[in-house]
Amino acid sequence: SFITRILSGTALALSLGTVALPASAAEYRIAVGDGAGGTQEALGKAFVAALEEKTGGQMTGKLFLNGQLGDEQDTVTAAATGTLDFSILAINNITPFSPTVGTLTLPYVILSQEDAEKVTQGEIGQQMIAQTVEDAGVRIIGWAYSGFRVLTNSKKPIATVADLQGVVVRVPKNEIMIETYKSWGINPTPMAWGETFAALQQKVVDGQDNPYMTVNSMKFYEVQKYVTDLRYLFSIEPLIISEALFQSLSPEEQQQVLEAGQEATQASAQFLRDQESKIKEELVGRGMEITEPADDEKEFIELATTKVWPKFYDQIGGKEVLDGVLTSLGRDPA
Numbered sequence: 001s002f003i004t005r006i007l008s009g010t011a012l013a014l015s016l017g018t019v020a021l022p023a024s025a026a027e028y029r030i031a032v033g034d035g036a037g038g039t040q041e042a043l044g045k046a047f048v049a050a051l052e053e054k055t056g057g058q059m060t061g062k063l064f065l066n067g068q069l070g071d072e073q074d075t076v077t078a079a080a081t082g083t084l085d086f087s088i089l090a091i092n093n094i095t096p097f098s099p100t101v102g103t104l105t106l107p108y109v110i111l112s113q114e115d116a117e118k119v120t121q122g123e124i125g126q127q128m129i130a131q132t133v134e135d136a137g138v139r140i141i142g143w144a145y146s147g148f149r150v151l152t153n154s155k156k157p158i159a160t161v162a163d164l165q166g167v168v169v170r171v172p173k174n175e176i177m178i179e180t181y182k183s184w185g186i187n188p189t190p191m192a193w194g195e196t197f198a199a200l201q202q203k204v205v206d207g208q209d210n211p212y213m214t215v216n217s218m219k220f221y222e223v224q225k226y227v228t229d230l231r232y233l234f235s236i237e238p239l240i241i242s243e244a245l246f247q248s249l250s251p252e253e254q255q256q257v258l259e260a261g262q263e264a265t266q267a268s269a270q271f272l273r274d275q276e277s278k279i280k281e282e283l284v285g286r287g288m289e290i291t292e293p294a295d296d297e298k299e300f301i302e303l304a305t306t307k308v309w310p311k312f313y314d315q316i317g318g319k320e321v322l323d324g325v326l327t328s329l330g331r332d333p334a
């Protein structure tokens with residue numbers, strides 16, 4: 001209602017210490033897949049603050065954490081049909097709707113936070129944004145960076161591909177990630193994000209992978225003990241806006257939304273740099289045990305790159321798309 005809108009707008013301005021919101025302020029709903037304390041929330045908060053600041057309080061947003069507005073993949077459909085305004089979710093949950101962004105989900109392509117920032121904020125990022133608008137009806141306007149997806153499990157320390165055998169691992173419903181685990185010799189269990197905690201708790205699955213930041217914000221340390229420091233996938237988590245909503249805005253408003261997204265992206269990159277090692281230590285303090293992959297991860301890398309990459313050349317738009325990304329990162333083509 002009108003009253004709730006003003007009240008929640010005021011509460012938000014107070015909590016963020018930003019501009020006072022006029023009664024006419026438009027408050028948008030922003031779905032967030034993860035819980036409090038992670039990079040998704042950090043991106044969302046920075047975006048709302050920047051949006052209020054740029055629009056003099058005419059536009060604001062309210063974050064709904066923990067998948068309250070639906071599972072990550074469902075929020076893409078909701079935003080595309082215009083029933084949801086914004087969503088912050090892992091890139092791997094957009095791939096099923098826009099296969100080109102799969103290039104960013106291919107194992108061992110992004111090898112550092114610098115790589116992630118370079119690809120998403122450069123020309124390749126712009127091409128992917130345009131393609132996602134076309135394929136999925138959503139526009140990426142900001143990026144959260146969450147770090148490498150480390151493998152957690154409740155059974156045993158895993159250092160080698162051999163150790164992984166017999167461990168039941170949940171993965172998102174993402175073909176590339178499914179094939180990556182297959183290249184390592186196991187059949188993973190594809191499952192929606194919202195069901196993952198309960199499945200770990202009830203031991204329907206033994207493990208999963210997600211960045212340290214997410215393991216922490218989702219309290220996975222309560223149900224997982226062992227961590228393997230895999231680096232196969234650097235998690236990139238875009239902020240998307242419904243393209244229908246974006247097109248309904250004036251050119252000036254569109255500009256404000258885009259600039260707020262850019263500012264939030266920078267804030268997210270800084271958040272990861274400041275927080276990741278701290279969070280990792282906290283998780284060890286909570287009893288998690290970290291294992292480094294044997295032999296600098298060589299076996300994992302060789303299997304994944306040789307078996308998985310070629311399977312997805314067609315889907316991502318050709319081998320040249322991957323080569324373009326690798327070259328832009330100063331690496332040899334595939």
Ligand code: MLT
Nearest residue numbers: 033034089090172193214
């Ligand atoms: C997933 O595993 O489905 C995603 O990484 C969830 C997330 O957004 O953190």
